[in-house]
Structure formats: C-alpha cells, structure tokens
Amino acid sequence: MNLWGLFKNLQIYVKPYKWLVFLTLLLTLVGSFMAQVNAIVLDKTIDAINALIGVEDFAWGMAARILTIISIVLLGKEILAALITFAQQYFGERMRILISRDLAQAAIEKMLTFRMAFFSRDDNETGKLQTRIDQGVGSLSRTVQNFFIDLLPLFTSAILALILMFLANVYVGLVALCIVPVYFIITYRQARKLKGWRRDMRTYREAKSHGIMSIIESINVIKSFNRERIEGDKQLDIQNQVTSNQMQTRKISFYYNAVKTFVKQVGTVLVIILTAYLVLIDYPGMTIGKIMYHVLLFGNVVAPITQLQRIFDDMNDALIYAEGFFSILNSDDEVESSGTYRSEKILGNFELSHVDFTYPNGTKALRDVNMKIESGKITAFVGLSGAGKSTIVNLLDKFYEPECGTILLDGVPLQEYDTQFLRENIGIVLQKNHIFDGTIEENILYGNPQASHDEVVEAAKKAYIYEQIMALPHTFQSKANQLSGGQQQRIAIARMFLKNPPIIFLDEPTASLDAIATEQIKNSIDAIKQDRTVIIISHSISQIIDADMIYALKEGHVEQSGNPDEIYKKGGIYKEIIDASARSLNIEKIVNTIS
Ligand code: ADP
16 A cells, blocks of 8 residues: 555545644644744844944943833743643644544444354454554554644645745755755665565564463463473573564664754755855844754755654554555455344244355355255254365355355345344354353343343343352352353353344354353253254253254265164264264163263
C-alpha cells in the first residue's frame, strides 16, 4: 500500500470528524502565525533599542515604554499560544482517539461477518489476527496524529518562516532553502538505514510476547519437567537479540542526529554571516535586528525536519500495518453468504448427497458422503479421531460450504436458507465449551437473551447443574469461568435447553463429565429428542448403542450406516470400535463386580 492508498482508506474514518479536522487546521494556521511573533518582536526591539543608544537626549521613559510594549506583546502571545497549543492538541488527540475507536470497532464488526474458512487459515490464527488489528489501529491513529498534531503545524510554521525570510531578503531566504534538501537527504538516509532494524525489532517483540505467553500457558508442564532453566535460556536468546538490535538502532540514530545538529549549526552560521554582511554594506531594509530575526526564523524552518525521521518511521510502520489491517476491512469476499429462505417451521430432516469437503489449509476432510438424518431420532456419528464427524456438523450448521454435492434441509438446499434463521433453529454443544467471561446466568442466557430468570433456572435443572449452582456463594451470579470443565459443559447444555431448537448437535457432550452427570445428561437428552433432530458425536458406548441410526465414518467417508444392532452384526469399523470400547471399559470385570 502506498501513501495515497493509505489516505484514501483512512478518509471515510476521518470524514465523521470533519469539524474537528477543520478546527484543528484553523488552530494550526493561527499557531503557525504565532510561532513567528518572537522573531518579529525581537527584530523590532533590537532596532528600536539600537536607535535609542545613538540618541543624544536619551530618556529612560522612552526605553521603559519600549520594554513595556515588548513584555506585553511577548507575554500576551505566550498566553495565547499556550491556549492555542492546548486546544490544537486536545482536538487533535480527541480526533485520534475517536478514529482509533472507530477503526477497531469496524474491524471487529467486519470480522464477525466472516465465514469460518477465514478463521481457519494459518495467517488468521488468534494471536496473529489480534496483533494485526492492534498494530493496525495503533499505527493508523498515529498517522492521523502525526499529520494533524505534529507534522502539519510544524510544516505550516516552516513554510511561513521561509516566506518571511524571503520577504526580508531573497539571498538569506535562498540560504535557508538550500539547507532544507540537505536535511531531507540526511533524514532519508537515516530512515533507510533504520528500516531493516526496525522491522527486525518488530519480529523480536512479537517473539518476546509470544514467549512470555507460552511460558504462562505451559507453566505446569515446565515445572513438572523441571525445565525452568531451558525456558529461561530460550528467553535470554531473544532478550539478547532485542538488546543488540536496540543498541544498533540507537547508534545509528545518535550518529545521524549529530550530523543533523552540525548541519543546522552550519546553516545558522551562514545565515548570521550573510545577514551581518548585508547589514554592514547597508543593504536596503537590512538592520541589525534582522540578524536575530533571521536566526529565529531559520530555527522555525528546520524544526519540522528534525522531527521528520520519526514521522518517516511511523509512516513506514503505518504502510506496513495498514495493508494487513485494511485487508480485514476490505475483504468483502470473506463475508459469510446467506440465502433468504425462511420456513414456517423447521422439521429437521437432512439429506446429504455426494458431499466432498476440503478445509482451506488443504486437508481433505470428507469424500462422497451420503446421509439421511431424520427428525425425532438420535443419529450418532461414530469413527476414530479425525474421521470427519465434526466436519459434517460444521457443514450442517453452514460454518463451511461443501466443495461439491448437496445438502438439503426439509427438501430445501441448505445454502438457500437465511443463515441467521438456520442457526436460530440449531443448538450446538461442543467438546470444548465456550464459556464467556461473565456470570453463570449470562452464560445460560446466551441461548435466549429474552428468557426470564425462571426459565434459566428450569434450563439449569434440566442440565442437572441447578443444585451445584445454588451451592455457590453467589449462585447464578457467580463467574462462569471458575466452574470445573464438567460444570461448564452442563452450563453449555443448559444454554441449549434454553434455546430449545428443533435441531441439536452434540459433539462429545459428556466427554468431561463424571459418570453420574453423564447418566443424568443422557436422560435429559433422551427426554428432548421427541420431534427434534439430534445428532450426537460420541465415543461413549452407552450413548452410541442408544442411537436410532449410526453412521460409521472412516477417513472422511461413510463406511457403514444403519441400526446399531444390525451393523454390529455385519462386522467392520463399527464393530471394531464397539469391541475396543467394551474392552477398554473392562466390561467383563465390571459385570462380575456388580453382579
Ligand atoms: P473428527 O470430528 O472425526 O475427530 P474432524 O471432522 O474434526 O474429525 O476432522 C477431520 C479432518 O479435518 C482431520 O484430518 C482434521 O485434522 C481436519 N480438520 C478439522 N478441522 C480443521 C480446520 N479447522 N482446518 C483444517 N483442518 C481441519
């Protein structure tokens, strides 16, 4: 992305604040005029005092009058300048803060509309996406700030100062003008030298924060294996790289800063010599006051250029980060597609024919899948890990679209359904439960935000979690993420009961539950299967053999299907899995123990 593209993309976010922009610009202009006042006042003062010195009937009254006027003008100007600087910074900062809020919110809202495939791509992993948004917002809002708070006032002031120098004397103006490109060249070289180091620095920073995060995440593994030393040493390597990089960037900066200071001094000396010379030869309009006048104006001319390098760096960062950031905001092709079909009532009969599916990373997860899933029955997907069971559920919920083949729901192609309507009619309980930061009540209410407290209580009872919630110090107002894995699972089940949808997908719903809770949940799932479509993915033998219909999958393909007893008798993958489960449960011994 180039600078033009960056500003074009930013434009719509700046537009709502056009009054703020206008105000900031106006203040900038006034501030730039004020910046020249010192030079003008000193010019006049020196000339006035100089004139007084030569006068024979020198009177203190006259000198006092001049000094009073100077004091009033300078102090008045300082007060006004302070007010203007305050207002200009305040409005500029306000604009930056509001724009960064809008940018972050726009990215989040856009991201929420994206299809699942977007999130499962390698370059969109959680941490990476977050970094991209954070850094994008940070550097873009800094660009706005650089432009309106730093760059614009300085450059306006520089241009004004240069004009005043030219108006006073063309030769002095030319000297000042010649120094500017020298400064530019030095700054440009500095920015180019630093660019690679800054880029490396970014990588090291990411590695550093990633390192710290992974230590915290795996602290129990690190400790149990006594690997503190190794982990510490890994971090030391990164720290050392960061340190040497920092040293190098500082060294380069200090060197170029010294060169720039020298060039500035040379410029100042040239301006003094030239002005002094012009005064001495009595050049028209050149008085002794002009020496100070020109020196101060020259200071204003070079002031922004000293800042240029930092702004250069920020701009470079902004260009790099803006690309990633706007790729989120502008990727309309990632937005989830939706049909418009909404039926009176969803019955919940699915039919899959010749469905193939490949994940965005290239994993072929389903091959020629054919299924009939009927309402009022429990359909179980059986198969080893990675067989494609969860993938089918992903397709039925329209999280992904099949590569080829068709999926019908109540005879209508799934892609024709309004996605929101479809999902209102589907309840999912996953292996890993998604408990949000909030209270237990809020988490259950996620299933139906309009539900009353009594309905929440009812749902909790059905999910066999009510008593445990009531035993907590803050009952339904307790933090949900402090519950155990099994309890969180039942909160998710309660949420589904509250939603009360005609289609239910359960992906290993009892995987992290104890035996008693498993039995209770099994009972409540049995109770709700009437007039609903229940699809269950489970390794639990008790749930599988209770199903009305089994689909046994292997490597993305349906190997066997039918009634549990029938397909067991036929032998094959289903029998293998059931036999292995029975052996792992040590059923014979259990029977002996309990008989
Ligand atoms: P199961 O539910 O039977 O354990 P899955 O449906 O989760 O199996 O996975 C089927 C295949 O698809 C596996 O090879 C798995 O690695 C792959 N897979 C699952 N989810 C994703 C994903 N989000 N991105 C890429 N590959 C995936």
